[in-house]
Amino acid sequence: MIEILVLLTMGFFVVMIIHTNQMRLAIVYLAVFSLLAALLYLLYAAPELAIAEGIIGSGIVTLLYLAALKKNRVYTVGVVSIPSRLKVEDHYMYTLEGSEALKDIRDFFVRREVEVQVVFLDIPLERALDNTAYDLILSDDGKQITAHTDEDNYVMVELELMIQMRGFGGSIQFQRTSAGTIPTHGAKKEATE
């Protein structure tokens, strides 16, 4: 009886591994799957195998995958609201998360199998642009979302192309800064489309 329960739970986790979008979650599900397999071996009276499965499956393999994921580049998208009276609060985040622009950007990175994290910033735009931790800065002035990217960043060029092709060009405006120089808010050239 309990064996069938464990097997069904393992099947559930296999489906979860395949259907999750975030690789980190898939790794955690894989570790849980390995632990359940170890429990199953224990129920079938094979403790040696259970120890080996538990250690290698949920120990070494999980940590190795995490190490491999660390080599994988994570794109960090910072979101700045231009009028600073717009406080970064929960309902503001939900509104922006539900917007077409951010959905498109997430979709773009998921298609390219690149991990993306969106960070809401409570700092002025100039400071966000100076910070090298963000690959893409979105600024929201209430009506329009502007994307600030490097000139040489081909990923962002592709992103711009995809958004233009899908017909959402009106919702995001792109602004390029030349790479290498520290961008300041005044000295920026507008990219004409």
Next chain:
Amino acid sequence: MDNYDSLDDLGEESLVIQLMIGLLYPFMLLFGFYIIVNGHYTPGGGFQGGSVLATLFVARYVVFPVDDTDSEVLHTIQKIFLAFIVLIPMAVLFTEVIHQLPRWQSAYLTLMDILIGVQVGFGLGVAVLRFAFFQGVGKTWHL
């Protein structure tokens, strides 16, 4: 890198992972040697305990990814242990010493478990380190 603000910094290691692995590290070491030493009369043994020891290398890489371990030295130690794993059973079994000294049988098994454990631990550890710090061409190792 130089104008990172501490508040906006996202490149740092996760504090949760650092603390948990730091807390678990001695227990993992103890657990590995427990499995190795008790391998001849409880489940476990050289391979399983050695895998736990290899997990330590990966855990250290996850927290502190600096290539300061000379994997050549680890590889040489692993080869020496592998030679002992072949030589000691030949010396003990072919001369039939073990049948004349039955009291020493468990000691012999423990010794073999320790040898296999260290060999597997260092072997898997070397494999993991080479995977983790492999930078494409340029830095190569001799196998």
